[in-house]
Amino acid sequence: MIKNYLKIAFRNLLKHKLHTGINLVGLSLGLGVSILIFFFVQFESSFDDFHENSDLIFRVERHEKGEEGMISSFSTPIITAPTFAAEFPQVTHTTRLIGSSAQAYLDESTTQTQQFLTVSPDFLEIFSFNLLEGKKDQALQDKFGVVITEETAKKYFGNENPMGKSIRIQMGDNYEEYQVTGLLEDLPANSSIKFEMLVNDANLDFSVAKRNQESWFNVYGDTYIKLNDAQSKATIEAGVEAMMKKVLGEDYKEGEYSFTLQPISEIHLTDNPDSGMAESTRPTLLWILAGIAFLILLIACINFTTMAIGRSTTRAKEVGVRKTMGAEFGQLVFQFLTEAFLITIAALVLGMILSEVLLPTFNELFDKKLDLVYGSMQILILFGLVVAITAMAGAYPAFFMSSLRPIKVLKGNLSIRFGKQGLRKGLVAFQFFISFMLIASTLIMVHQMNAIRNYDLGFDQEMIVLVDVPDVPGTNFRKTISASFAQAEIYRQALMGRSEILSAGITIATYGDDSFWDGGFPTPDEKQFDFRLNFIGGEYVKTLGLELAQGRDLNPQVGADSNAVLINETFAKAMGWDDPLGEMLPSNKIQSHEIVGVLKDFNHNSLYREIEPVILAKSPDVIFSGINTLMIHSATNPKVMVKGAGTDFEAFRALLESEWERVFPMEAFSYNFLDETVQKQYVADERLGKMVFLAACIAILIAAMGLFAMAALSIAGRTKEIGIRKVLGASSWSISWMFNKEFLVITLVGVVVALPLSLYFMQGWLEQFAVKEWPSWVNFLVLATGGVAFTIAVISAQSYRATQMNPVKTLKDE
Known part of the structure; x- marks a missing residue:
């Protein structure tokens, strides 16, 4: 019986080649795109589900009261992890995640910038990354032990077994020997936590002063905890207020500083622009893409339905004859659905081929590493698509055609319109x-x-290159910034001696990447004033082409204008100043300073955000002396911002690199374009x-x-x-x-x-x-x-x- 249905279906499809071809091409295009999108949505939804007991893993979210209400962030104080472990018996493991970088010897004569995560020894007990060599409970116990991925191991040791071998990494003022104590399989593509190397958090002593490690108002990286039971989340959140009252003592103010727990399953899919150190995707993007896939399939199914109705006159006589010969309603429905099913299966095969062809383009478009692996979940998605399309495209024509009355059809009273x-x-x-x-x-x-x-944007982007200056590790924040600026100034001066360079400045933050720091100070009327902060040097204003509304630029000479600051027009308006040059920043603790210039407003952030009050200063001492909040959004080592005189980029890059090798012969040269950073x-x-x-x-x-x-x-x-x-x-x-x-x-x-x-x-x-x-x-x-x-x-x-x-x-x- 089924064999006959298939024969008839094939004959009908081959007889009407044009309509079959249109349906096949339409469905194939729709399925090819939809397979990519649905697999992508499924992949994005599967992030972090490979961790065992993932329902017990949470990230700590910090909430702090600001001028405009509660401000939330996933950056937490270093002391958060041990405090949660000590105060809540429901917490079984804790770890910090602090992103860092340092110079490391790739071989005897070459160094490179090595990215790594500073984590607690419990890291491998919380997360289920596959440890190929070493023991989970021991790999991160030693201060000078590191765990690396397979890719990182190949970079340093080729195909040799890295276990027990050493990597020299600059920590503080010296290069320290770190022994490889663990080898991890390369991270799963659906991990929201990315890293190349793990380092024990005892190494924070090299970069963070002891008082900052114990402060509740200095934040560094993320904190993760693992609970003994998922239901303990509510208990811990209810006890946070009492914990903060205990640890803050006299600094405690009810409802102004607290923490909540975010399940790891909610980390990747979020509309929150502050996703901490985790890789995230906006769920609205997935909904839009899934909607697009559905609409494309719907259009292809409509083609199938409308053409089936349009061919009703031809097929009506067939139905009339078959009913007269004894065919039942259910048999005819099955026949028409079989035709729809055959077209859908053929389109699915072509769609799978098309999706493989489009995959590289799709990955490049979304900067992903999606691989079309047909596991059980993917096969279930394909099966669902076949059933849904067969039903959408074939159900109405099948039931409509099968319900026709033979006597009316065979008398020739049926028109193409059918009332439909x-x-x-x-x-x-x-x-x-x-x-x-x-x-x-x-x-x-x-x-x-x-x-x-x-x-x-209010500044120049063209032919400006940002050159990364090597880190200057240290535990004293101000001294570290000053030392790194001094190092950057050496390179800047070397460049300024070349005629191919129009100007060069130094900056901590760049543009369009939300890297300006957040600062705030209390005003005399006990209100909090928040602003954005950047430390600059050299011919910063000239290089960017910023315009002055009032006053003058900062003196580029080293040591000059150390107590001077620039503000933007929005800062002056927020303060209600008509003549800012004669005013002082309204904080009782800010040391002697001078507002020497007001810059016309420029977009220091992306155009998703309004222009905010901005302070530019040469010396951190002036600002740090009077602020009570500070959020660091970028590395503390500066960049040299260079504007070239010509349009030959290759010659310009070669010049920058040659001067770099002369000033920093042992350091790797890295750069990027300002306009690319903005975009x-x-x-x-x-x-x-x-x-x-x-x-x-x-x-x-x-x-x-x-x-x-x-x-x-x-x-x-x-x-x-x-x-x-x-x-x-x-x-x-x-x-x-x-x-x-x-x-x-x-x-x-x-x-x-x-x-x-x-x-x-x-x-x-x-x-x-x-x-x-x-x-x-x-x-x-x-x-x-x-x-x-x-x-x-x-x-x-x-x-x-x-x-x-x-x-x-x-x-x-x-």
Whole structure:
């Protein structure tokens, strides 16, 4: 029986090659993109689920009261981990995660910057990273022991076994010997915690003063804890207030400083821009991508349904004959569903091939390492897609066709309309609605990102290179910054002697990467004033092309203007100053200082955020003496900011590197471009825009094939009417317009509904930007006109062919 169903299904599909081909191509495109997206969504949703007892692992979140309410962050004091372990018996393990870097000897004569995580000995007991060599409970016990990944081991030791071998790493003023005590398998792609090397947190003594390690108001990295029972989370959070009252003593103020616990399962998928040290993805991105995949599949399924309804006249006689011969309703339904199933299976195979072809492009677009591995979960997703598509595309035609009455069909009283013309038109209109909504959304996103790209940030980005200066480790924060600036000044002076260099400055923070530090001080009226902070040197203002609204620039000479600061216009407005040059920062503890200049507002952050009050200073002593809060968003070692005089970048880079080798012969040279740093903040939305654009192109292609097929079916069912009209004197233009009217109404309905809805949905996306710009109404008018013109072109081409047929051939059988 099933064999016969398959034979008949194959014959019907081969008989109608055009419609089968359109359905196959449409579904294949839809499935190819959807497989990538659904697998990507499943991959992103699986982050950190490889850890054993992951329901017992939590990250500590800090909450501190500020001027505008509670401020939350995953950066926590170093003392958090041991305090939680001591105060709560429900805590079985704790670890700090503090990202650091230091110079390390790659071989006897070459050093490189080595990134590593400073962690507690419990790290490998909490997380289930696969330890290939060494013991979990011992690998991180030694202060001078390190655990490295396979990739890092190959970098230092090639194919040799690294266990017991040494790596020389600069800690403090000296290079220390660290022995490899553990070898980890390269980290899973779905781990939100990334690292190359693990170092015992006893090494914090080299970089953090003892008082800062014990302070509740200095934060460094993340803190993770593991509980004996998941239900203990509520108990611990309820006891945090009492713990803070105990440890803060006289500094305790009710409700102003507390902690909560975040399950590890919630770390990766978050809309919070502050994701700590963990790699994160916005869940809204996954919802948008999943929605795009669903819409593309829906358009392909609509093609299948509308063409099946359009072929009803041909298939109706088949149904009538088979029912007369004794076929039952269920058998006919099964027959039609079998055809839908065969097309879906064939499309799935082609879609899987297409997804493999598109995978490198997809990974490059989203900066991921997605691999299409067909495990049980992936097979379940594919099975679900096949069932869903077969049901969506084949169910209605199957039940509709199978319910036809034989006597009505065989008498020839059944027209192509079947009373279902409205449904068919509605489905085609819905296709156009989806397509135009995606196109309009793409238009809005492209226009916004172009506006961001061309926006005047208030500083110069062109031909400016940021050169990383080697770390100067130390436990005294101020001395470390001063020493690193002195080191950067040596390199800056070497560059300033070259004619190819226009100017060079020194900076702790860069732009567009949220690296300006957060600071705050209490005002005399007992309010908290928060601002953004950067330490600078050299010709910083000149190099960036910042404009002064009042006053003067800082003196670039070393030692000059050590008590001077610059502020921006927003800072002056927030303070209510008309003449800031005669004012003092309103903090009782800030040492003698002088506001020497007011800079015109510039975008120190990305354009997602408004401009905030900013202080620029040469010396940390002036600012640190009076602030009560400090949040560090970047490394403490500065960068030399260099502006070249020409346009030959290769010669410019060679010059920078040659001077570097002369000043720092043992250090690795690394650099990046300022404009690239600025643009990195918008990468996620740029990628989303490209994805929506590709989805719109695919949707248009599928909808165009559907329109072509429906026009062909509609015209094929009315060839005799066309012949009669021609005999009676109708022109080709009037016949073409008769068909165009029908489909133009469908197109206009789709456009009229799609445009306002796309504006509504995209308004939520635009709200994330502090600077936003809508496209002109002319753009939307051009878009609508293009859609109408496209429909006219497709329908006119089809109808013109029909009007060129000889009426004698179409009417001779009457």
